[in-house]
Amino acid sequence: MDVDIDKIPKHLLRFEYPIFEFNKAIIDATHQYVVAYKPNMAFYEANGLKGWKSLEKTIKYLNKNYPEVFTIADAKRGDIGNTSSMYAKAFLKDLDFDSITVAPYMGKDSVEPFLNFEDKFTILLALTSNEGAFDFQTLSTQDSPLYKKVLETSKTWNYAHRLMYVVGATKAEYFKEIRSIVPNNFLLVPGVGAQGGSLQEVCKYGLNKDIGLLINSSRGIIYASSESDFSEKAAVEAKKLQLEMKQILENHF
Amino acid sequence: MDVDIDKIPKHLLRFEYPIFEFNKAIIDATHQYVVAYKPNMAFYEANGLKGWKSLEKTIKYLNKNYPEVFTIADAKRGDIGNTSSMYAKAFLKDLDFDSITVAPYMGKDSVEPFLNFEDKFTILLALTSNEGAFDFQTLSTQDSPLYKKVLETSKTWNYAHRLMYVVGATKAEYFKEIRSIVPNNFLLVPGVGAQGGSLQEVCKYGLNKDIGLLINSSRGIIYASSESDFSEKAAVEAKKLQLEMKQILENHF
Numbered sequence: 428m429d430v431d432i433d434k435i436p437k438h439l440l441r442f443e444y445p446i447f448e449f450n451k452a453i454i455d456a457t458h459q460y461v462v463a464y465k466p467n468m469a470f471y472e473a474n475g476l477k478g479w480k481s482l483e484k485t486i487k488y489l490n491k492n493y494p495e496v497f498t499i500a501d502a503k504r505g506d507i508g509n510t511s512s513m514y515a516k517a518f519l520k521d522l523d524f525d526s527i528t529v530a531p532y533m534g535k536d537s538v539e540p541f542l543n544f545e546d547k548f549t550i551l552l553a554l555t556s557n558e559g560a561f562d563f564q565t566l567s568t569q570d571s572p573l574y575k576k577v578l579e580t581s582k583t584w585n586y587a588h589r590l591m592y593v594v595g596a597t598k599a600e601y602f603k604e605i606r607s608i609v610p611n612n613f614l615l616v617p618g619v620g621a622q623g624g625s626l627q628e629v630c631k632y633g634l635n636k637d638i639g640l641l642i643n644s645s646r647g648i649i650y651a652s653s654e655s656d657f658s659e660k661a662a663v664e665a666k667k668l669q670l671e672m673k674q675i676l677e678n679h680f
Numbered sequence: 681m682d683v684d685i686d687k688i689p690k691h692l693l694r695f696e697y698p699i700f701e702f703n704k705a706i707i708d709a710t711h712q713y714v715v716a717y718k719p720n721m722a723f724y725e726a727n728g729l730k731g732w733k734s735l736e737k738t739i740k741y742l743n744k745n746y747p748e749v750f751t752i753a754d755a756k757r758g759d760i761g762n763t764s765s766m767y768a769k770a771f772l773k774d775l776d777f778d779s780i781t782v783a784p785y786m787g788k789d790s791v792e793p794f795l796n797f798e799d800k801f802t803i804l805l806a807l808t809s810n811e812g813a814f815d816f817q818t819l820s821t822q823d824s825p826l827y828k829k830v831l832e833t834s835k836t837w838n839y840a841h842r843l844m845y846v847v848g849a850t851k852a853e854y855f856k857e858i859r860s861i862v863p864n865n866f867l868l869v870p871g872v873g874a875q876g877g878s879l880q881e882v883c884k885y886g887l888n889k890d891i892g893l894l895i896n897s898s899r900g901i902i903y904a905s906s907e908s909d910f911s912e913k914a915a916v917e918a919k920k921l922q923l924e925m926k927q928i929l930e931n932h933f
Contacts, residue, residue: 429763469759469766475774479732505783506722506756507810507870510682513722521728530758532785532805534812552785557760559787562833563826568819573826580815617760 428453428466428485429645432474436657446474446481449657451488453649456658460669463497463641464489465615486522497641498525499550499615505530511540519544526550528593528615531577535584542586548613549590553577553605556595556618574601578608591615591641594633596624602632613639619668620647626668630675638676644668681706681719681738682898685727689910699727699734702910704741706902709911713922716750716894717742718868739775750894751778752803752868758783764793772797779803781846781868784830788837795839801866802843806830806858809848809871827854831861844868844894847886849877855885866892872921873900879921883928891929897921 430446439445454464466485471478489498500518504527505511511529518527519541526548529538541549554564554574564574571579581590594605596618605614614633618624619642626642633640648668652660683699692698707717719738724731742751753771757780758764764782771780772794779801782791794802807817807827817827824832834843847858849871858867867886871877872895879895886893901921905913 431766467759467763467766469757469763469770472770473766473774475736475770476729476732479729483728501759503759503783503786504722504756506720506754507808510720510722513684513720513726517722517725517728521726530756530783530785532783532816533756533808533810534815534817536810536812538812555760555786557786557789559789559791562787563785563829564787566821566826566829568821568826573816573819573821576816576819 428464428649429470430466430649431470434650434653436653436655438655444477444481444484446471446478447484447488449649450481450485452658453661454485454489454493456662457648457665458493458496460662460665461496463499465499465501465643465645467501467645483522486524490523499641500524500527503528503530503552505533505537507533508536508540511537515541515544519547526591528552531581535580538581539585542584542589544589547589550615551577551581551590551592553592554594554598554601556597556622556624560595560598575604575608578605582609593617595622596626596629596642597622599625599628599632602629606632606635610635611637611639613637613641615641615643617643617645620644626671627675630672630679634676634679642668642672681717681902682723683719683902684723687903687906689906689908691908697730697734697737699724699731700737700741702902703734703738705911706914707738707742707746709915710901710918711746711749713915713918714749716752718752718754718896718898720754720898736775739777743776752894753777753780756781756783756805758786758790760786761789761793764790768794768797772800779844781805784834788833791834792838795837795842797842800842803868804830804834804843804845806845807847807851807854809850809875809877813848813851828857828861831858835862846870848875849879849882849895850875852878852881852885855882859885859888863888864890864892866890866894868894868896870896870898873897879924880928883925883932887929887932895921895925 435449442448471482504514528550591613648664651664688702695701724735757767781803844866847867901917904917
């Protein structure tokens with residue numbers, strides 16, 4: 428849910444919280460096809476107080492009406508311990524998201540405050556979908572590239588069973604090796620669709636016995652139409668992806 | 681300004697925005713001794729809407745009353761391009777901070793949207809002050825440790841003259857080499873005081889012809905007293921650090 432106020436249908440602007448109204452309609456129309464929603468914090472912070480309020484209303488709406496759907500605060504936070512604790516409180520306790528994305532650069536003590544939350548998940552950036560992933564993430568360290576070090580090292584942290592990892596769909600050829608390091612953790616996979624990643628390829632190497640994949644599609648669904656039929660068109664796109672996934676799963680299991 | 685609502689003097693709780701009142705008093709009492717203020721976003725987000733409002737009020741107060749003081753949004757953001765653009769808008773345009781801290785893990789296209797802002801600075805995490813810095817930042821890549829790669833690679837990005845770097849005071853022995861890679865950029869240096877870093881050591885290797893150092897002291901100043909004299913005590917601590925810095929500069933130049 429990367430909801431840009433400039434891209435949503437104009438008729439929603441008459442509401443007090445247009446972004447929330449947009450989200451609500453998208454959620455109601457697509458919930459039967461999705462396993463998770465992932466509001467992207469930047470898009471809410473870019474709207475200041477009203478953005479933050481829209482975020483609060485969205486997560487409350489989800490938790491109240493669709494408590495079975497997994498929720499992800501796409502925040503990519505990560506800071507020294509006492510600061511990470513504050514972010515963890517904000518997103519996992521106060522807003523009550525099921526999970527949060529976290530950047531690994533600052534290491535163990537920057538991630539553990541998130542992992543301390545029982546029944547919550549921390550989704551660590553491993554190999555991201557963007558071009559800049561090749562700047563540092565794939566650099567060779569002594570024995571393996573940095574992103575593998577992130578996987579290997581984070582496996583040793585307390586409560587590592589509460590870890591998931593971001594692995595971009597545009598890096599499908601890496602999934603096999605990634606699965607050999609973290610066979611059981613869920614992977615959050617952005618980059619299918621707009622960014623060019625292949626769902627088939629990702630599933631071929633990424634699926635595990637629990638499925639183990641959260642496939643993200645954002646702009647391809649929420650901006651399927653910019654007219655008053657935006658939520659029906661979003662449902663069509665969500666259903667399309669869900670059916671594609673279903674077929675892959677039927678062939679796989 | 682890592683302002684924890686549980687740690688500020690109790691008499692401030694009767695105000696509508698206690699964190700803002702705290703900040704205002706601290707700023708008025710300390711501005712003659714400081715070159716920059718650095719609100720830490722986590723502490724505002726942890727208070728939801730009221731926290732965000734306190735942040736808005738704080739930066740507006742600074743920009744209106746002390747426009748000559750440099751301001752840093754300590755946010756440690758970093759995401760794919762369109763998302764980083766939203767964070768950049770939120771902090772550098774709407775809130776009008778002079779700079780923002782950014783995590784390098786996602787590489788060039790995750791940082792450039794911040795660098796595109798004229799007359800603003802992007803403060804990239806290089807070698808942080810916490811223990812977890814040794815998990816990934818100091819790993820050897822082919823020819824140099826990761827944090828040096830971050831310095832070397834980021835120097836080649838567009839508008840690299842708008843870059844500053846976070847280098848922890850607890851890593852003083854690294855400053856000499858860091859200065860050989862980035863002789864001209866400013867370094868934001870946390871970790872003096874509470875975390876055990878030495879100002880003398882940092883200055884010995886970190887000073888350049890423009891001084892080139894932003895020394896951060898947070899808890900040592902803002903929590904100098906938890907009574908009604910908190911702002912006077914904060915001023916005493918700020919002045920102490922400023923005099924120490926002044927003496928070092930007089931010996932140096």
